[in-house]
Amino acid sequence: MQPNVKELITRERFIDLFEKNRRFLAAHDTTALAGIREKAFDSFSNLGFPDTSMETWRLTDLEESFNRGYDYHLRPMEEVDFQKVFRCNIPHLDTAVIGQLNGWYVSKDVPLMELGNGIIMGSLAEARKKYPQLIEKYYGTMADDTADGFTALNTAFSQDGVFIYVPDNVKSPKPVQLINVIHHEENLFLQPRNLIVVGANAKLSLVHCDDSYNHQASFSNIVTEIHVGENGVMDHYKLQNLNNNSTLISSVFFRMEASASLDSHYISLNGGLLRNNIRVLFNGPHGNANIYGIYLMDRKQHVDNQVFIDHAHPGCTSNETFKGILDENSRAIFNGHVMVRRDATKTDARQSNKNILLTDTARVNSKPFLEIYNDDVKCSHGSTTGQLDQESMFYLRQRGIGEETARMLLMFAFADEIVTKIAIPQLRQRIEDMVKKRLQGELQICEQCVLHCSTPEHPMDFQIDMAKI
Amino acid sequence: MLLQIKNLHAGINGKEILRGVNLEVNAGEVHAIMGPNGTGKSTLASVIAGREVFDVTAGEILYNGKDLQKLSIEDRAREGIFLGFQYPVEIPGVSITNFMRTAVNEVRKFKGLDPLPGGDFLRLMEEKKRLVEITSNLTNRSVNEGFSGGEKKKNEIFQMAMLEPLLAILDETDSGLDIDALRIVANGVNKLRRPDNAFVVITHYQRLLDYIIPDFVHVLFEGKIVKSGGKELALELEEKGYDWIKKEQA
Ligand SMILES: Nc1ncnc2c1ncn2[C@@H]1O[C@H](COP(=O)(O)OP(=O)(O)OP(=O)(O)O)[C@@H](O)[C@H]1O
Ligand SMILES: [Mg+2]
Numbered sequence: 001m002q003p004n005v006k007e008l009i010t011r012e013r014f015i016d017l018f019e020k021n022r023r024f025l026a027a028h029d030t031t032a033l034a035g036i037r038e039k040a041f042d043s044f045s046n047l048g049f050p051d052t053s054m055e056t057w058r059l060t061d062l063e064e065s066f067n068r069g070y071d072y073h074l075r076p077m078e079e080v081d082f083q084k085v086f087r088c089n090i091p092h093l094d095t096a097v098i099g100q101l102n103g104w105y106v107s108k109d110v111p112l113m114e115l116g117n118g119i120i121m122g123s124l125a126e127a128r129k130k131y132p133q134l135i136e137k138y139y140g141t142m143a144d145d146t147a148d149g150f151t152a153l154n155t156a157f158s159q160d161g162v163f164i165y166v167p168d169n170v171k172s173p174k175p176v177q178l179i180n181v182i183h184h185e186e187n188l189f190l191q192p193r194n195l196i197v198v199g200a201n202a203k204l205s206l207v208h209c210d211d212s213y214n215h216q217a218s219f220s221n222i223v224t225e226i227h228v229g230e231n232g233v234m235d236h237y238k239l240q241n242l243n244n245n246s247t248l249i250s251s252v253f254f255r256m257e258a259s260a261s262l263d264s265h266y267i268s269l270n271g272g273l274l275r276n277n278i279r280v281l282f283n284g285p286h287g288n289a290n291i292y293g294i295y296l297m298d299r300k301q302h303v304d305n306q307v308f309i310d311h312a313h314p315g316c317t318s319n320e321t322f323k324g325i326l327d328e329n330s331r332a333i334f335n336g337h338v339m340v341r342r343d344a345t346k347t348d349a350r351q352s353n354k355n356i357l358l359t360d361t362a363r364v365n366s367k368p369f370l371e372i373y374n375d376d377v378k379c380s381h382g383s384t385t386g387q388l389d390q391e392s393m394f395y396l397r398q399r400g401i402g403e404e405t406a407r408m409l410l411m412f413a414f415a416d417e418i419v420t421k422i423a424i425p426q427l428r429q430r431i432e433d434m435v436k437k438r439l440q441g442e443l444q445i446c447e448q449c450v451l452h453c454s455t456p457e458h459p460m461d462f463q464i465d466m467a468k469i
Numbered sequence: 470m471l472l473q474i475k476n477l478h479a480g481i482n483g484k485e486i487l488r489g490v491n492l493e494v495n496a497g498e499v500h501a502i503m504g505p506n507g508t509g510k511s512t513l514a515s516v517i518a519g520r521e522v523f524d525v526t527a528g529e530i531l532y533n534g535k536d537l538q539k540l541s542i543e544d545r546a547r548e549g550i551f552l553g554f555q556y557p558v559e560i561p562g563v564s565i566t567n568f569m570r571t572a573v574n575e576v577r578k579f580k581g582l583d584p585l586p587g588g589d590f591l592r593l594m595e596e597k598k599r600l601v602e603i604t605s606n607l608t609n610r611s612v613n614e615g616f617s618g619g620e621k622k623k624n625e626i627f628q629m630a631m632l633e634p635l636l637a638i639l640d641e642t643d644s645g646l647d648i649d650a651l652r653i654v655a656n657g658v659n660k661l662r663r664p665d666n667a668f669v670v671i672t673h674y675q676r677l678l679d680y681i682i683p684d685f686v687h688v689l690f691e692g693k694i695v696k697s698g699g700k701e702l703a704l705e706l707e708e709k710g711y712d713w714i715k716k717e718q719a
Contacts, residue, residue, distance in 0.1 A: 390522075395558040395612075398518050399572040399628065400546040400579070409571065413562025413611075 007069035011048035040155035047149035070189035103190030168199035175205035200229035217245035258284030293322035297330035326362035477528035488692035504689035549635030618645035655680030
């Protein structure tokens, strides 16, 4: 069926939509926020959507995704039952769960939770009304609306999403789990906007999952701004398990104040087209950022990781380690760009990207790129792409291990270098399970990354005994 | 007869390495294969184990009367063929414990046995570690990763002990071992000798054969076994080198 022209993703559609709904969109904006919105709209009007003539989009062609046609809603579509959508047994949860359905915050009890220790979390729309000063201080200060049409579009239409605020000196006692579920009967375009603030000397673990529940096509344009205050610690997980008809443009902007520390884990298990824009700005000296990525792709899946690390201050260290296994006709792109500015002495920046291609038709384009304006730096980059090691295969099979199991062992071992970096034990276990299932071709897209899904009452089981390989 | 190799020709990329090997090994025997570098000893071991990069162009290999060529690498292993590698492969991310548990259980499954319960498996590991005097916690580490040359060789014998093969081919397991390790490895082999199994040890040094007494010694030269004898042949080679054999062949 040909999609209705009105449903295609075009610059004109969104310009028109914005102009017709300008007042509605800005209804709760403070003057400052309304200004950000208007500027972003101008920016989008100029930039439009990226295409393959742009260097950073050269290998990711969105035309097919754009042309599928999508509904786009400026209001939440239905009342939802939190328990039903997030099939979690909430009382047993060891994490604070906040949910998004089709891009809208879903409230369990109240739209904004204010915990005794000063932590605020819940709906960004609600926070805008209730804490305008706090929002103004951070919102829109990290995302760059001038560089990319998607980010500008998100800011122009920004309404809801998740807001988390951890005040100075507070360490969030539990990981926060943000589950973003897409579940709709029509093709859907969605644009959640998240803002996370971790104060000075504060700490937050955030598990951010993008899941789909059916095979309907969707196009997500998610923007997340994350501020980590001086000496703050952020442990960030991005888990992607979407259906093959989904397109996800995820842009995360980290701003790291002096001595702030970040571990970010990008785990892409499934998805039609996944594009991760990851930007880290060192906004003070002695920050540290580790960005880990693992992607397991097959069929015609496409994953594109674009990492930009801006060493704007001295004495910061960054480390990017991305690994991928590509089967059938899948494709991966890795573009790691490290910028070392003139004043950023004693910078230590490392990048590595390793890939295993299981077929002749799978493809990888890997481009680690260092841009250095200072002599006093330590930088390294490397990328490798190859097949499963035949010597290792022979060794394993010579001990009686069947070919399929041997392949599985080697693939899992390859992925495990990234999985073992997961600091939350239950999550690590869960992701190990999911990676094994994925490698065996048994992962369901409706399977959530929620931690408690593998409990003593509901153990996960596998045909091949590969426990704790 | 456990192993019978008849007129075996094999090579790689059109280059012939084995040029008519004949060898017979019975249960209960120990055979030593010696010979200059590059004459095809490791190739012979690999071909018996089924390594796919080598093409067998003529001849046959019978194992318990069965044509080995028809079996996959893993099925040969499950039928009891073990190869101790000259250069054991490092496999980061796969722990020895899980590697061995997977191997032991796949072999058991092939034989129609249930998987070994976790406790029994760990006890078996401990017992076999003692056999080769592995005291350190090697087993929690990734397979061979960062092991010293000697540790890798000990680890091969440990795996052999775990799998209890019927035909063990040990390719230069003595190379790179210090005197104590050599004794430990040899003791390990001797303790595993049974009337129903056999060992083929490939070595360059007569020294090993002081510990593992061979029933037969063969010289592989330019892809063929050109001389066979008792253990005194090894002593003669130690004394005279290979020149006289090369001359005989010329
Ligand atoms: N994968 C390979 N590709 C090409 N040539 C090979 C390969 N493996 C072995 N050869 C060649 O086959 C010949 C025999 O090698 P092999 O390793 O079997 O010798 P060897 O008798 O075990 O020697 P050494 O005593 O040094 O271990 C050598 O010339 C070697 O270069
Ligand atoms: Mg050799």
